[in-house]
Amino acid sequence: MSTSTPARLDGGAGLEQLTDHLWEAVLEGDEYAATELILHAVDEGLDAESVLLDVIATVQGKVGAEWAANRISVAQEHAATAINERAVAALTLHPAARxxxxxxxxxxxxxxxxxxxxxxxxxxxxxxxxxxxxxxxxxxxxxxxxxxxxxxxxxxxxxxxxxxxxxxxxxxxxxxxxxxxxxxxxxxxxxxxxxxxxxxxxxxxxxxxxxxxxxxxxxxxxxxxxxxxxxxxxxLPHLVDQEYTLVSRNSASLVRSVFTGLEDAFPAMRTYGDMQRERTAEDLAHIVEFLAVALYLGDEGLFARFLTWTAEVLVARGVPAQSLPPALHLLATELKDFPRASRIIEHGTQALTTGHLSTGNPA
CATH class of the missing domain: 3.40.50.280 (Cobalamin-binding domain)
Known part of the structure; x- marks a missing residue:
């Protein structure tokens, strides 16, 4: 990508054009092109706040969405974020931004x-x-x-x-x-x-x-x-029941128990390689983490939104989302004496099985 003669930027169309060009630069890992685009836009009279929020922030949002859809890798996501951070740093040094x-x-x-x-x-x-x-x-x-x-x-x-x-x-x-x-x-x-x-x-x-x-x-x-x-x-009076504290303190053992049981409950897991098994353990840890915070907040919907978002991410990566309900069943069995946790898990399982998929961030 060349920015030796950047196009003139005018109004809303200029913001859209700049956003597109910045996306191309971060996707290509071209830090110099990205910073040159940003500085040129401010030279042309574009408001610095608008560049920050309507251009850089918009591109960063797209970075997250493209990662979730598996259209860019984790490495590309990290590189793009780093370039956006450098673009912000470059803009702050511009006289118009002081x-x-x-x-x-x-x-x-x-x-x-x-x-x-x-x-x-x-x-x-x-x-x-x-x-x-x-x-x-x-x-x-x-x-x-x-x-x-x-x-x-x-x-x-x-x-x-x-x-x-x-x-x-x-x-x-x-x-x-x-x-x-x-x-x-x-x-x-x-x-x-x-x-x-x-x-x-x-x-x-x-x-x-x-x-x-x-x-x-x-x-x-x-x-x-x-x-x-x-x-x-x-x-948060619901915390009196100590469910949040107990789930948080025992999260590692919960993950181990569910991981062990999942090999029988989800036979496809037996064919997983080391990397797939590691990713499965990470996914289970995230599930327990989100269950804990749902207990802390007293919000069943948060856990359900996380699960449906996770299912979308897994499907985008070619991983069958069918592995989630068996894992949730095993987790519910481990926590059968925890009424609030049981209700939260049941609500999340229903959200998955009825196909109520989320849009955007699981939070």
Whole structure:
């Protein structure tokens, strides 16, 4: 792909054209072409925020969709993400993207265990463009480190990003910790649900569906600071039954038991090679993880959406989704004395067998 003479960009058609060209560049692994496209677009007068959110973010969304459909490999997905991150970094150095801070201070971080950092980075750069002083802490920020930072900087708000629903218990702890020291929390990302239902459940002060909406919320005025005695101890009363704790603590043994039984319940597995067996064990671990978070949130639908999404991913890779119901039956047998877990597994199995396939992210 050559960008020695990039095409002129005009309005909406220019954004679409730029998005197409950037997709071609990241798909080819051409970092130089990608950054040149982005910088040229800003030189041509395209708004930097629009480049970040309407071009780079759109391409990154396509990267995830193409991986799920098995049209690009894991390696290509990683390379494309890295190139998009480099494109963001290049844009931030452009003079047109430099804005002096005129507003308050915001800390942007990913939930501990969350390694999808690009959404948080995009938000951080948008907030900088809008005049905020931003402390971007990146991926996988442990709550104690986040607290230490807040004590030192006295931020006006924390923007917490999460893409994977299994990190929501950790997100809950981080939200509560931030509020305990009087800092309000704005959350976003696929993990919190398409309508923000988990943000409200976990007590976040605000939720935004995307970076632009998050910046708009902060622009409307400061989030109310929580009282120093703020607590959320009783927010999730269903956890009293200890099912979440027991499933989480015994996840490894549950995976081993189901994996062993699956060879008899799903005879095709006996022909699997080492790599296929390893992938099966990973899939089972994810199933148990999502069951645990569904128990934590008290939401049967989350587990069902994960299962139907997993079935779509398996089918796209030529793996029979018929292996899932036997695995779920074995898991239900292991957890027969856990009423909530049993109901969640039953609901998920019904979603699979009735063909209610998901669209998009399982969170």
């Amino acid at each position: 804005t002096a801070p005129t507003r308050g201070r915001v800390t942007v971080a990913c939930v501990d265990g969350e390694w999808h950092a690009l959404p948080a980075r995009l938000l951080a750069e948008v907030l900088k463009l809008r005049g905020w002083q931003v402390d971007y802490l990146g991926a996988q920020v442990p709550a104690p480190h986040l607290m230490s930072h807040l004590h030192r900087t006295r931020a006006d708000a924390v923007a917490l990003s999460g893409s994977i629903a299994t990190r929501l218990p950790t997100a809950h702890a981080a939200i509560t910790a931030c509020q305990t020291v009087g800092v309000p929390v704005l959350v976003g990302g696929a993990a919190f649900g398409p309508d923000g239902r988990y943000a409200e459940l976990l007590g976040a002060d605000a939720w935004a569906p995307d970076a632009r909406a998050a910046a708009d919320i902060l622009a409307r005025g400061p989030l109310t600071r929580p009282r120093p005695d703020h607590q959320q101890v009783h927010d």
